Amino acid sequence: MxxxxxxxxxxxxxxxxxxxxxxxxxxxxxxxxxxxxxxxxxxxxxxxxxxxxxxxxxxxxxxxxxxxxxxxxxxxxxxxxxxxxxxxxxxxxxxxxxxxxxxxxxxxxxxxxxxxxxxxxxxxxxxxxxxxxxxxxxxxxxxxxxxxxxxxxxxxxxxxxxxxxxxxxxxxxxxxxxxxxxxxxxxxxxxxxxxxxxxxxxxxxxLDTRLALKRHDEVGEIISSFNNLAAWLQGLHQQYKQMNSDLSHELRTPLNGIRSRLEAMEDGILPMDKAQLAVIAQDLHNVNRIIDDLCLLSLTESKQLTLSPTQVNVSELLSALLVRYQAQAQEQGVALTADIQAGVTATLDAGRVRQIVVNLLDNAFKYGADGGIVMLHLHYQDNELVITVTDRGQGMSPTQLTQIFERFYRVQASRHDTSSLGLGLPICRQLAELMGATLTANSTENQGASFTLRFSRLT
Structure with missing residues (x-):
């Protein structure tokens, strides 16, 4: 009926x-x-x-x-x-x-x-x-x-x-x-x-179907929800289309290189020495990195990733990371500065916190090096721990800022980014949520970007 x-x-x-x-x-x-x-x-x-x-x-x-x-x-x-x-x-x-x-x-x-x-x-x-x-x-x-x-x-x-x-x-x-x-x-x-x-x-x-919203009652709320759902599905579809293109490109390039190099070795065109094997090993490493990123993102989104929280000296953890980037900063002519509060300890998964901060610093050097400054900030007060990575580079538009945490999104149109699959920031945000933290971004075009990892109500 x-x-x-x-x-x-x-x-x-x-x-x-x-x-x-x-x-x-x-x-x-x-x-x-x-x-x-x-x-x-x-x-x-x-x-x-x-x-x-x-x-x-x-x-x-x-x-x-x-x-x-x-x-x-x-x-x-x-x-x-x-x-x-x-x-x-x-x-x-x-x-x-x-x-x-x-x-x-x-x-x-x-x-x-x-x-x-x-x-x-x-x-x-x-x-x-x-x-x-x-x-x-x-x-x-x-x-x-x-x-x-x-x-x-x-x-x-x-x-x-x-x-x-x-x-x-x-x-x-x-x-x-x-x-x-x-x-x-x-x-x-x-x-x-x-x-x-x-x-x-x-x-x-x-997927571009939308309904005109002319009512403001419960039916209007349903129509609004439908429009939001349709927009989300359309965006998701576009992301997956982009994902297929990106995966095909990212995986085909190293695999084609490996195949071509192996064929050249078989034909005697290239010698089978350590230098050629090192190139093949690097290509295999790139393939493994893509696969590892996809697996990690899948685990974090399904809440199946197991954390290992321990008592961590966060100040020492971040200070050690700074040493890792000193040589890169000198090479790129970037002033790497830090404001790390001493003696900050908390119960965290040190490996996952390090992974998030490393990704943020990598992005800062990749996209903000032209600004000449990369800053790392650690502050702990009233049971709230805040880690901030800031650069003075090109920054992002409001549209880009709303999309950077979406999987497979890359700002290559404005930054000519061809070395990333667009999975780093989505993985970081999922890891932060698993640890009960939040990862947010603020940016203004031509004035740099700032990413904030915030832990509240730490035990």
Whole structure:
């Protein structure tokens, strides 16, 4: 069953239940109204009931040829009364002059009961404790005020009319409610239909599909989330396309070099000496480095990398790294400066911290050497350890700054970077998150870049 149909049925059912309750309450209220009306307009039997002596006096010394004649005379004499004639030989029938009425008789323990039927209304039941007048053998006469019968029929007709009106109103309101529910479901679910079509487009490879955000309710939030998801998928797809290109290039170059060199050795073009083997070994090292970076990134993203935290003197760790880069700094004409707080110790994975800082320093020398300064900063205060690597190089644009931690992203367009696969910074950020730290970057074009590794709430 469609969601739209379910929504319509649910709203219609709730509306029908409410209207049904309204119908029952209205019916009960109408009955109470009729009861109050009857009490206010009750007929006093003492004034409306006809005395038996008056009927006997009117019939005295008179003979009638048939029951109809008797009823005609009495109705003319007492027009406010309804007279009923009955033959005791007939079990259930009785007669009256009014052709619109049909009367059924029933013998009950407490007397005589008549059911008076009028077309379109419920039967009026009247009971007599005894026969009011005996006309002759096997003939009985009963009477009652017509006003009682008229009021009863009027009440029944009015009540039936009200019930019919209530029922008609219930049906009309139910139809209107169902129509409104259908229109409401169409209005609320139409964005979901668009969303469904957009998902189909995404499945078909149309990753640039977006929905116009015209609402600011929950549906608008879903549409916004879809647009964000589509943008993320499109970016991820582009990254993987770039990854395939990069991997093909990065792996093909050293492997082709190894194959060509080996073939040249076999043909005797190149000598099989240590120099040639060293070149092959370097190419194999580059292939292994790419594979190791991919494996490490996979482990960090899946949270399967095992850390080995120990009590580490971070000040000594960073000072030792500075010694490693002194020769490179002199060679490139870069001033390598440090502001390392002494005696800083913390429980960390020393190997992973070293790996992150080495990657940051490598990037600083690679991209910021033209600025002439690379700085390493260590600060520890209030149980927070902060390591910062800063350069004064070309810096990055805001767009580049938002993408540098994405896997396989390289800023080669602006920096002519052909020596990196774009996995270093994503690996560093994943390692930082595994250790409960954060790695952030700040940069302004032509003013250098700064990377900050921050450990909070150290144990």
């Amino acid at each position: 469609k969601l739209k149909t379910k929504f319509t049925l649910l709203v219609a059912l709730c509306t029908f239940a409410l209207l049904g309750s309204f119908y029952q309450l209205s019916k009960h209220s109408a009955e109470r109204t009729f009861l109050a009306f009857n009490k206010q307009s009750a007929v006093t039997f003492g004034h409306t009931l006809l005395d038996d002596d008056l009927v006997e006096a009117a019939l005295a010394d008179k003979a009638f040829v048939n029951p109809e004649a008797t009823l005609t005379f009495l109705s003319a004499t007492f027009p406010e009364q309804l007279f009923i004639w009955r033959d005791t030989k007939l079990t259930t029938s009785a007669k009256t002059l009014d052709p619109t009425l049909s009367i059924e008789y029933e013998q009950v323990k407490s007397g005589h009961q008549f059911s008076i039927h009028h077309p379109g209304v419920a039967a009026f039941v009247v009971q007599f404790n005894e026969v009011q007048h005996e006309l002759a053998q096997n003939e009985e006469l009963f009477w009652l005020p017509k006003v009682l019968l008229d009021r009863s029929f009027e009440k029944e007709a009015l009540q039936q009319a009200m019930l019919d009106d209530f029922m008609l109103t219930l049906v009309i309101l139910s139809i209107i409610a169902a129509l409104l529910a259908w229109l409401g479901s169409w209005y609320f679910l139409s964005p979901l239909k668009q969303l469904k079509r957009s998902f189909k487009a995404i499945e078909s490879g149309e």
